[in-house]
Structure formats: structure tokens, C-alpha cells
Amino acid sequence: MADKQMILVTGACGQIGTELVSALRVKYGTQQVIATDIRDATVDVSLHGPYYRLDVMDKDALYKLVSQHQVTHIYHLAAVLSATGEKSPLTAWDLNMRSLLNVLEVARTEKLKQVFWPSSIAVFGAKAPKESCPQYALTVPSTVYGISKVAGEQWCQYYHEQYGLDVRSIRYPGLISYSAKAGGGTTDYAVDIFQQAVNNSYYHCYLLENTRLPMLYMPDAVRATLELMDAPAEKISVRTSYNLAGISFTPQELAAVITDYIPDFRIDYQPDKRQQIAESWPSSIDDRQAREEWGWKPAFDIKAMTADMLLHTEREVISTDCLES
Numbered sequence: 182m183a184d185k186q187m188i189l190v191t192g193a194c195g196q197i198g199t200e201l202v203s204a205l206r207v208k209y210g211t212q213q214v215i216a217t218d219i220r221d222a223t224v225d226v227s228l229h230g231p232y233y234r235l236d237v238m239d240k241d242a243l244y245k246l247v248s249q250h251q252v253t254h255i256y257h258l259a260a261v262l263s264a265t266g267e268k269s270p271l272t273a274w275d276l277n278m279r280s281l282l283n284v285l286e287v288a289r290t291e292k293l294k295q296v297f298w299p300s301s302i303a304v305f306g307a308k309a310p311k312e313s314c315p316q317y318a319l320t321v322p323s324t325v326y327g328i329s330k331v332a333g334e335q336w337c338q339y340y341h342e343q344y345g346l347d348v349r350s351i352r353y354p355g356l357i358s359y360s361a362k363a364g365g366g367t368t369d370y371a372v373d374i375f376q377q378a379v380n381n382s383y384y385h386c387y388l389l390e391n392t393r394l395p396m397l398y399m400p401d402a403v404r405a406t407l408e409l410m411d412a413p414a415e416k417i418s419v420r421t422s423y424n425l426a427g428i429s430f431t432p433q434e435l436a437a438v439i440t441d442y443i444p445d446f447r448i449d450y451q452p453d454k455r456q457q458i459a460e461s462w463p464s465s466i467d468d469r470q471a472r473e474e475w476g477w478k479p480a481f482d483i484k485a486m487t488a489d490m491l492l493h494t495e496r497e498v499i500s501t502d503c504l505e506s
């Protein structure tokens with residue numbers, strides 16, 4: 182039996198939140214997972230359990246929910262992503278940092294048991310190796326999103342070292358999913374391409390055909406998150422954030438696999454500003470530490486992911502915009 186947990190999720194209507202909330206409810210019980218977001222609830226997260234509108238920048242509102250519901254765990258997913266962040270850098274910095282500090286503070290003062298916070302491959306920049314980028318490569322990012330993730334990782338480690346807070350984190354690659362739309366990221370093409378392939382047999386890609394990026398299918402990402410949070414504390418040596426790898430591919434390679442299922446699928450390429458962001462990131466990630474310390478292993482390769490995405494994209498209606506990838 183899983184430990185009794187009272188879980189609060191921020192950014193619950195986003196790309197990760199939509200699926201993580203469901204997985205947490207299955208694992209811990211519907212009433213044990215309070216979904217929150219700044220927006221009105223989407224059907225996925227509100228129909229099946231408690232939902233509250235929460236602006237996580239509002240410290241008092243966050244404290245109130247935590248104490249009213251005797252929250253023990255927070256999964257803090259609300260954030261502005263890389264491409265949106267570049268349009269309004271100071272807003273992105275303010276939201277990403279202040280919301281994290283609000284969560285870390287409430288966790289410290291209310292003695293919460295655990296916090297999960299996602300970091301990203303965006304922590305890496307031009308000074309990091311492109312191939313198999315190591316856990317401790319230089320983190321000199323070129324986006325404000327990356328800067329906020331590097332700073333956030335340091336804050337997580339600080340709260341762990343100074344206050345003993347059990348905060349855990351994963352540097353997610355680009356996440357691919359069908360339940361909720363990706364929104365505002367550089368890796369979003371790998372989600373949008375499926376909708377366009379199914380509906381129009383055509384995709385106009387904003388990255389160049391040979392832009393290789395690290396990606397991960399959402400079922401793997403959700404499982405990784407639950408496994409990291411379940412791992413015994415003595416196995417967790419990284420208190421900034423763990424590198425995590427799934428699949429690395431280029432738009433051209435993904436298009437080729439989609440063509441196996443949709444033979445008349447066509448793609449063309451016209452890079453926009455996101456190309457520069459993509460080029461600043463590694464093309465593959467060395468996640469040895471996650472594998473060795475808490476047993477991480479991805480299940481989906483590009484073929485299995487594509488088959489599953491196409492199966493569900495045909496059946497599902499895309500329902501939300503996302504805050505975090």
C-alpha cells in the first residue's frame with residue numbers, strides 16, 4: 182500500500198499536469214490529489230477529483246490551501262516555457278522563480294514531506310557537450326527559461342541542504358503527449374506534428390529537418406516522476422535535478438516514422454526563432470546517474486511512441502493549453 186499522502190499539484194491543467202494528476206489519483210486515491218491551476222479546470226482534471234483555482238504567485242492562497250487540506254506533498258508544475266519566456270523574459274523569470282520560492286517556503290514552514298519540481302534540458306547551453314550531455318556539464322543557458330531552471334535547481338539544493346527538505350527534480354527533455362496540448366516550448370513540434378499528420382497529412386515545421394533534440398514520451402515521464410518520488414532518500418544523490426533521457430530524434434526522422442503509418446504525410450521546414458533555442462541545447466543526454474541511483478529506464482522508442490501517439494491522436498480531442506513541458 183502506498184503511504185498516505187495529501188498531494189497538491191500546481192499547473193494541473195498543463196501538459197504534464199493533466200497526466201500526472203490522473204496517475205497520482207490512481208496511485209494514491211482521487212480525494213488525496215488536489216489539482217490546482219490559474220485557469221478554469223479542464224474536464225480531465227476536474228471531473229475526477231478536487232480542483233481549485235490557484236495563482237501560485239499568491240503566497241497566502243497557497244498557504245491557505247496547504248493548511249486547509251493538510252497537504253504533505255507538492256508537485257509544482259506551473260511555469261512559463263522556453264519560447265514564451267523569450268517574448269517576455271522578466272515576466273517568465275518572475276513567475277518561474279517566485280512561484281518556486283513560494284512552494285519551497287510553504288514546504289519548509291509547514292514541514293511538508295516532499296516536493297517535486299521539474300527542471301529541463303534548457304539548463305544546458307553552448308558550453309555543454311552536444312552528445313550524451315553529462316549530469317554535471319556546464320549549465321550556461323541562453324534562454325530566460327533555462328536561467329530560471331538553473332537558479333531553481335540551486336534553490337532546491339539549498340532548501341535540501343539547509344532545511345532538510347526532501348525536494349526532488351528531473352530535467353525533462355521535450356515531452357510528447359496526446360491528452361493535453363504542448364504550449365510555449367521549443368520542442369512542441371513533436372506534439373503538434375501528430376495532430377497535423379492525422380488531420381491534414383501535412384506539417385509545416387518551425388525547426389530544421391536535422392535538429393536533433395532529446396525527447397521523452399509522457400507515459401515514461403510520468404513513470405519516471407513517480408519512481409523518483411518513491412525512491413529511498415539514500416539513493417538520491419542529486420538534489421539539483423537529474424538528467425533523464427528517452428529518445429533523441431530529428432524532425433526528419435520523426436516524419437519518416439509517421440510516414441510508415443500515413444504514407445501520404447508530407448513535411449516542410451521553415452525555421453523561426455525557436456531554431457536558435459534548439460541549437461543551444463544538447464542533442465542527447467547522459468542519464469547514467471538516474472539509471473544507477475533509482476533504476477530509471479525508458480520503455481518507449483521512437484517507433485513505439487509514434488504508434489501509440491497516432492492511435493490516441495485519432496481518438497482523442499486535444500483539450501488544453503499547457504504551462505509546463
Ligand code: SER
Pocket residue numbers: 262263264300301302303326353354355356365366367368369506
Ligand atoms: N519542452 C521544453 C521547452 O521546449 C524544454 O523543457 O521549452
